[in-house]
Amino acid sequence: MIVFLLLGHLTGFCFCLSFHINQTPADALHREGEEARFFCSHAQAEFRVMLWYQRSPGDDALKLIGYGYGQFLNDSVEEPFKKNFLLGGDLNEKEKKGYLSIRGLKALEHTAEYICAVREAHYLKDPQDVCIIVVWMQLSSSMFAAVVYLSVLTHSALSVSILQSVDLLSPPGASVALECQMGPGLSMSSFTILWYRQNRPGAPIQLLLTEYEQTKDHFRASIDGPKNNFTLQIHDLSEDDSSIYFCAARHRGTNRNSLVGFCKRDLAVCSGSYQAYFGEGTRLTVLEAGINVTAPTRVKVLSPSEKECSSGKKTLVCVASGFYPDHVSVSWMINEKTVSKGVATDSAATRYGTSYRITSRLTVSSEEWTSDNKFVCSVSFFNGTTTTYHNDSITGEAKKSPSGTELSRDKYLRVTQSAKLSYIIFIVKSCIYGAFIWFVAWKLQSSREKRRK
Known part of the structure; x- marks a missing residue:
């Protein structure tokens, strides 16, 4: 839903016909050093002045980045923004189109809300005698935020990370608080934060509640935007509350009413064209009565x-x-x-x-x-x-021959050489012995022949 903010002269009244202004993308997430580009367009002929504003987190003031009157010139960007910001587009055609480009993104400087505003091209003596239309997006029935929120990651290799509190042990009947925070360089204002629970490892995870649901049974969620903290409180604990609790962040452009599936790969899941990221999980165990905490014996x-x-x-x-x-x-x-x-x-x-x-x-x-x-x-x-x-x-056990049959190579060579030598000696001895027996037999035969004669 698009609504319009009308600004007029302090002593008079300026009436502006409402019309549709498109600003895309709705939100943006980039790494440091990259370029972000936002587009703004409308079809109202008289409104040939386009202005871009920045509002930093925690600051209610709008800072003028620059503006174009019919066209964008080299001096369209205000001095504090000239280093990284560039304005462009064509405001003379029937459909007015403009864009804001931010180059060399830095987390601390450029994470902010960016607002496109347009006004009529009038030459007035009093600069307050203008009617400015600023585009806003309605996020809920009671809260308005700027159309574009840009989050810049603090390092080119950094990914979206969710930080959770350590595991907890608690007696039954007590209350605990599970903490969740976005990683460095990220703001919860550009994400929808959710809590899931998994009853045991490997079991399906179930959506518990979101930041838009304050209370569910004995679970209560609270979010502290300035501190970037999302807390899940569980009161009157019972053994059924023993689970692994996951905090997840989903890009705010995703349908809030849709459930996000769970993906084990890097704990990220896809929902439509947006991605949700899970923390490592906080394991809560509600201790059984009569059993003491005991380390491995x-x-x-x-x-x-x-x-x-x-x-x-x-x-x-x-x-x-x-x-x-x-x-x-x-x-x-x-x-x-x-x-x-x-x-x-x-x-x-x-x-x-x-x-x-x-x-x-x-x-x-x-x-x-x-x-x-x-x-x-x-x-x-x-x-x-x-x-x-x-x-x-x-x-580990050193190599050995438990049966006495396994030999090393050197020992094997020594044994075979000894066997060869023994065999040669045996052959020689056999030959000598055979020759000796032949000689004895020959002598005996010679003696018998002499006695016969």
């Missing part, structure tokens, strides 16, 4: 099984047990260096009675296992205030 690393298939791979298993609640994570190190390749950890801890257990597996090559490497399993546990670490380690 046992962490054990198990060596690879001797029956493991000879595929050149060995699997180490880490088992952590005896902890409550299940606010744990598992990581692996080889020789004090963190590794992620070959790591597979349970998606969630398993409940056993009043405690939990979780397992993690690390698959390495046979060479890594038989090279005297040190393998460490580290389990981090959050007790509600601090994170503690619980480790166990195992050292």
Whole structure:
């Protein structure tokens, strides 16, 4: 919906016929160093003067950027804006068209609301005797904001990020507050902020409420624009409130009544032509009565099984047990260096009675296992205030011949050489022995022939 603001002489009255003014885009999001361009047009012949204003966050004053009278000239931009701002367009045609270009964007200087205004081309003795029409967009029945809001990211490699408070543990019946903030260089005024909940890892997430909904059951949302903060308060906690709570920001141009799906890839989802971004999530656990917060009582690393298939791979298993609640994570190190390749950890801890257990597996090559490497399993546990670490380690086995049949190359060469030499000696001895037997037999035969004669 488009409405018009009419400004007239202080002592008189200026009546202006209303008409439609188009200003696009509705909102804009850019990185530092890029160029932003906004367009303004209308079809009212008498209104050949177009003005552009800037209103910075937290400032009610409108600052004139520049204006064009029939056309835009080199001096159309006011002195404070000449470095980065450029005005252009054609105001002499039937359809008046103009644009505002901002080059070399900077987050602190250029994140603001930009307003297009038009007025009639009259030559008046008193400059207040003009009728100016400023375009505004109605966002709700009680709030108006400028047509264009530009957000500039603070670094060319920076993406939209959502910051959330750390995990929480709370007894039943208490109240907690979950905080959400936009990342550096971003303002909540150009986004719609929402809260979602996920009952368990891997389960679908559900829309809880938005910034336009103040209260839902025992959930209450409040937004503090100047502090860039969106808070979710949960009163009279029960075990059913144990969930992962996600704060999400969606570009304000998206239909507020549409639900945003959840996408695991970089926690971003698409809704129409706009994107919504999720924070990492705040995990809230409402403690069960009668069960104390307990760190892992046992962490054990198990060596690879001797029956493991000879595929050149060995699997180490880490088992952590005896902890409550299940606010744990598992990581692996080889020789004090963190590794992620070959790591597979349970998606969630398993409940056993009043405690939990979780397992993690690390698959390495046979060479890594038989090279005297040190393998460490580290389990981090959050007790509600601090994170503690619980480790166990195992050292790889050096190559050996448990059955006595596996030989090294050098030893094999020595054994074969010895065998060859032994065989030669055996042949020589056999020949000598054979010659000796032949000689003895010949002597005996000679003696018998002499006695016969």
